[in-house]
Amino acid sequence: MTVWTPSDDGNADLSSHDAFVNGPPHNTFARLRRDDPLHWTEYAQGQDFWSVTRNADISAMNKNTEVFSSARGIRMEDQSHEEYMARRTFQETDPPEHSKTRMKLFKAFSRTTMAQYEDEIRDLCQPILDAALEQGTFDATKEIARQLPMRMLGRVVGLPEEDLPWLVEKGDALIANTDPDFTAHVLDKMDTDAYRMMPFNSPAGAELYAYAQELMEKKEASGDTSGVLHMIRQPAKDGSTITETEFRNFFCLVVAAGNDTTRYSIAAGIQAMCHQPELLAQMQAGGDIWETAPDEIIRWATPALYFRRTATQDFEMHGKTIRAGDKVLYWFASANRDEATFDDPFRVDLSRTPNKHLAFGQNGPHVCLGMWLARLEVRVLFQELAKRLKSIEPAGPHRFLRSNFVGGVKELPVTVTLA
Numbered sequence: 001m002t003v004w005t006p007s008d009d010g011n012a013d014l015s016s017h018d019a020f021v022n023g024p025p026h027n028t029f030a031r032l033r034r035d036d037p038l039h040w041t042e043y044a045q046g047q048d049f050w051s052v053t054r055n056a057d058i059s060a061m062n063k064n065t066e067v068f069s070s071a072r073g074i075r076m077e078d079q080s081h082e083e084y085m086a087r088r089t090f091q092e093t094d095p096p097e098h099s100k101t102r103m104k105l106f107k108a109f110s111r112t113t114m115a116q117y118e119d120e121i122r123d124l125c126q127p128i129l130d131a132a133l134e135q136g137t138f139d140a141t142k143e144i145a146r147q148l149p150m151r152m153l154g155r156v157v158g159l160p161e162e163d164l165p166w167l168v169e170k171g172d173a174l175i176a177n178t179d180p181d182f183t184a185h186v187l188d189k190m191d192t193d194a195y196r197m198m199p200f201n202s203p204a205g206a207e208l209y210a211y212a213q214e215l216m217e218k219k220e221a222s223g224d225t226s227g228v229l230h231m232i233r234q235p236a237k238d239g240s241t242i243t244e245t246e247f248r249n250f251f252c253l254v255v256a257a258g259n260d261t262t263r264y265s266i267a268a269g270i271q272a273m274c275h276q277p278e279l280l281a282q283m284q285a286g287g288d289i290w291e292t293a294p295d296e297i298i299r300w301a302t303p304a305l306y307f308r309r310t311a312t313q314d315f316e317m318h319g320k321t322i323r324a325g326d327k328v329l330y331w332f333a334s335a336n337r338d339e340a341t342f343d344d345p346f347r348v349d350l351s352r353t354p355n356k357h358l359a360f361g362q363n364g365p366h367v368c369l370g371m372w373l374a375r376l377e378v379r380v381l382f383q384e385l386a387k388r389l390k391s392i393e394p395a396g397p398h399r400f401l402r403s404n405f406v407g408g409v410k411e412l413p414v415t416v417t418l419a
């Protein structure tokens with residue numbers, strides 16, 4: 001049985017969040033990869049843009065930061081220079097400026113540093129899984145997938161335990177700002193103009209700003225110099241430091257990036273287990289599968305559906321000209337189902353090798369900083385889950401997030417029997 005079949009008619013409007021409510025419009029992506037791999041996409045709410053859908057194209061373009069810049073915004077939406085300056089983080093800069101900040105953080109998020117958290121992640125997983133599984137039938141996104149990432153991030157970043165539920169809520173409102181289940185300020189349906197200087201145009205951005213400020217004041221007053229928040233405020237090699245605005249934006253970035261993406265990877269993995277029952281047995285057999293399974297689950301999930309660049313000069317491709325100033329979207333969601341790169345891309349193959357997925361924005365300087373944490377969380381969670389299960393089945397239809405930026409199963413009813 002395949003996990004899930006796309007239902008769009010092949011002509012979905014990629015600029016519309018509604019086109020993603022039944023999952024990414026993969027029939028449209030397949031058509032574009034085949035017939036129009038550099039597709040001019042109309043956008044009612046702003047400047048039209050190019051959609052790039054092939055894995056090999058995105059992989060090559062993502063390295064070329066001289067032509068395809070992150071420094072004019074990384075979302076589909078247009079931004080004035082003023083908005084860009086107010087909301088940017090190091091993710092919205094290019095090398096060499098980008099490298100200065102990235103260098104400060106690299107070690108804190110490295111594979112070796114993250115490996116030290118394995119036991120802690122396992123300990124965190126146990127009560128979460130026990131509480132969920134004893135219910136028999138439950139929403140796996142809410143009870144399992146939503147629980148782990150922020151708690152883990154709290155440890156890595158050094159956030160007080162009692163603040164974590166509030167941060168999950170604000171992180172949801174921030175990044176899922178296009179889904180009425182997660183915010184009262186739905187981006188494309190209401191006037192969010194008052195918040196246009198805030199991350200993600202969201203009032204949650206203002207609250208997180210204030211929280212970050214207060215947290216650092218408390219930490220500094222008590223001489224606490226642990227964690228990445230302190231690290232990023234240290235001067236770079238050339239003596240430069242980030243501004244207060246950049247610091248607060250970084251905090252919002254970490255809360256947003258570290259929360260939803262890992263959650264929706266876990267949810268997608270559980271959804272896959274429901275529809276491909278052989279996955280449970282493979283996980284239980286263990287061994288080498290754990291070298292490859294996390295990446296395959298994350299490929300399957302591809303929670304960051306796209307990121308945007310802006311062309312700094314004209315560029316010829318597939319017989320067309322991308323003009324300087326044009327917005328260019330890298331659709332990772334499409335790249336990760338590209339039949340030219342993957343055998344049977346709609347099947348979850350836990351031992352897939354090689355796995356040239358681009359879910360982390362691989363091959364460019366912006367490759368996900370949190371990827372080793374995400375891989376570790378996914379591996380440990382599924383190891384612990386598989387060991388407790390005899391079977392897992394769908395207990396009703398699942399529902400996707402309303403967003404063309406973050407893709408995920410927001411509701412996943414399952415029934416389990418325990419081993």
Ligand code: HEM
Nearest residue numbers: 091257258261262265304307359360361366368369370374
């Ligand atoms: C499965 C989980 C995750 C996925 C799929 C994911 C995806 C991505 C992608 C695609 C990018 C590249 C953005 C671009 O090209 O502009 C990125 C960057 C980033 N991610 Fe993740 N992410 C995940 C987890 C995390 C976690 C857990 C954290 C934090 C703890 C994190 C923090 C970041 C940061 C700070 C950047 C910006 C890096 C830079 O610009 O140099 N991510 N992520």
